[in-house]
Structures are given as structure tokens and as C-alpha cells.
Amino acid sequence: QVQLVESGGGSVQAGGSLRxxxxxxxxxxxxxxxxxxxxxxxxxxxxxxxxxxxxVGAEGTTTYADSVMGRxxxxxxxxxxxxxLEIHSLKPEDTAKYYCAAKRFKGYCGLLxxxxxxxxxxxxxxxxxx
Numbered sequence: 790q791v792q793l794v795e796s797g798g799g800s801v802q803a804g805g806s807l808r809x810x811x812x813x814x815x816x817x818x819x820x821x822x823x824x825x826x827x828x829x830x831x832x833x834x835x836x837x838x839x840x841x842x843x844x845v846g847a848e849g850t851t852t853y854a855d856s857v858m859g860r861x862x863x864x865x866x867x868x869x870x871x872x873x874l875e876i877h878s879l880k881p882e883d884t885a886k887y888y889c890a891a892k893r894f895k896g897y898c899g900l901l902x903x904x905x906x907x908x909x910x911x912x913x914x915x916x917x918x919x
Contacts, residue, residue: 798913811872811889822898827885844901
């Protein structure tokens with residue numbers, strides 16, 4: 790059974806940076822397409838799925854959402870079974886719960902969609918104040 794556990798969230802001021810981590814057990818990032826997603830406050834009640842922020846394929850190709858391009862870096866450490874997301878120049882609109890997810894797929898995965906994943910973490914909250 791694959792488990793994903795996110796950490797690294799917190800409260801930061803606008804302009805700051807954070808690095809989120811997603812520890813994977815039961816699998817290795819080298820064999821999965823993995824992605825980061827976020828869900829803004831109130832969106833869960835609307836039944837909206839978390840939006841894709843960034844993804845990295847099993848072979849290492851990275852893809853980013855237009856909304857975060859240039860401010861976000863996704864990376865993985867296969868030896869540590871850990872996925873990372875660095876976010877710079879944080880804005881209040883980046884406030885959201887951030888999730889990682891994994892899809893059993895070794896090819897090019899593009900910007901992974903939430904409902905395409907096979908496993909999901911519980912999320913870590915990021916709050917950005919102005």
C-alpha cells in the first residue's frame with residue numbers, strides 16, 4: 790500500500806519561500822508520475838478538485854501550471870522516496886492546502902490531474918499573509 794505524507798506547510802508573509810515535502814512509502818518516485826496540487830480555502834465545500842501545480846514524471850520531466858511558472862520548482866529524491874515543492878515569492882493567493890499525489894505511470898505525465906492519480910496525501914496547509 791502506498792502512503793504519501795506531506796509536510797513543510799506553515800504561515801509565511803508575502804514574498805517569502807517554503808519547501809514542501811512529500812514522503813512516499815510503499816513506492817519510489819522513480820517509477821511513478823508524481824504531482825503537487827492545491828485547494829484554496831472554501832473550494833472544498835464547492836466540490837472543486839485540487840488544481841495541479843507541478844508534476845514530475847518517472848523519467849524526470851517536469852511540468853508546471855501557468856499560474857506558478859517561474860516561482861515553483863518540483864524535484865524528487867529517489868533515494869529518499871521524497872518529492873519536494875519549492876515555492877518562492879509567495880503571494881496571498883497561494884494560500885491553500887497543498888497535496889501530493891502519485892500515478893502508476895512511467896511515461897510522460899504532463900501536469901497530472903487529481904482524478905488521474907492512484908494515491909493521495911492528506912495535505913499540508915500554506916497560509917500567506919500580505
